[in-house]
Amino acid sequence: MSTTELIEKKTIGEVEHIVHASGEWDGTGPVEFSDDGVVWLQAWAPTADAAHPEFARVEVYRKGVRIPTTVTIRWSEQYPAASEEWSGKWDRSPMRHFGRTVRMVAFRQTFRDLLGDIRIEEEIDERDLPAAVADAAVAGAAVAAPTTRDWAAEFLAAETIEQIDALETEARAVRAFTPDRAGTDLHRTARNQRKALVESAWAISTAEPAPAFAATESPVAERPAPRDYLPPQNRADRRKAARKKKGARR
Template sequence: MPEPRTIPVEAARAAVLASGQLAAIDGPQFLADPEAEWLRYHVKPEPPLLARVIITRTGQQPREIVVSWAEYEKQEQNTPDWNATRAEKPMTIFGSEVERHAYRVVFADILAPLLDDRPAATADPAPWEAPAAPAQRDWATEIEAAQTVLEIDTIDREARAVRAFRADAEGTALHRQLKAKRKALAEAPAADDWAPAPGPSVDAQGPATPERAATVQAGIRRPQDHLPGNRASRRASKRKGGRR
């Protein structure tokens, strides 16, 4: 069975040709059924049984590399573009895969550097290097602490994003708490921005003692008309016609 497609056939062919070690290659050839002959083409609607390449390395005997269609079909690739080409040109890709596999078998030492240069798979982080899991939010406490409808709606949206309202007793109770909190905030009387600020409290003014009352009364300016001197002054001013 051919190995998973790690390098394209073009790269493998170029490396082998550059090495000068390729003496001959014949194929790919296809076998339609057990009674048929090997042919360089396949035109039947059903896929062939086998495909082969006969490849010779300098100083070695020719080798026949055969791949069955069943083996080829089992390969799963991670390149969508290549899979699309594979579906569009099945015989061309099948033949090139057999050729590539022949290079991998006969010229493994030459292709090894290409395989070594492949990016290594990312290793799983060690337990002490793994990122810490995000802290769980205390939704019930956040709902209770909300002071405005906007805050409770924000909590509602974020809780739904992480599916906090699960279909169990805990999730149902949490959702009921949020709805009750929102209703309470929505029905609460709105604050009047034009209301006068409250005056100082009784504690701030101090106790109403006789001494404090006398002090307050002494600070109040009262009319002085009731004094005798002031009455005489007014009568004199009146007799003079208001002249002074």
């Protein structure tokens, strides 16, 4: 049996339904984001230096409990780099996905008796990883991608979609798409190179071919009018010969 079968996953909507229907939920505070852990904002926008927020936090209240559950999570610990589908969604909408992940973590800590170890679909879990990697994570060992291979250069040198696919398979096998800025940049490089190859192939396939005769044949000369076939003197000689022939018949 695969270890991933032990993980119960739901959407954030299903989790909220369980929490709200319990009668124990007493409200959720606004999700806040921060680049440094000091300044917190409810509305976050990317800049040239930051493609995503570094931290997210939220408070969840439970009836009968005086102090709310306050949870702060870090982007690099939650970013689903192992999944091309989910990492792409996080890159496009960081506030949405980072925000609902922090809400899920807070719900799980506040209502452990209701949710157990339920996770939402995009959450990282050691049981999602290959057995060798999971064992190393449980033992506290650091699982790092090799530093001797220049993955970005290899992706940029790829000339076909098949080469991109093969490189991505190898990169995921050694976890080169690490859950940090470097891993995010590498994934973006691979994705942009794939897009460039697809656009190039499409441009070539839709280009109109040049006429086959353009480089090998010279233009066809215009045909002269019938009266220009013979020089004027030839026509005069023929008229003179015709008159003589007519007089001889008489």
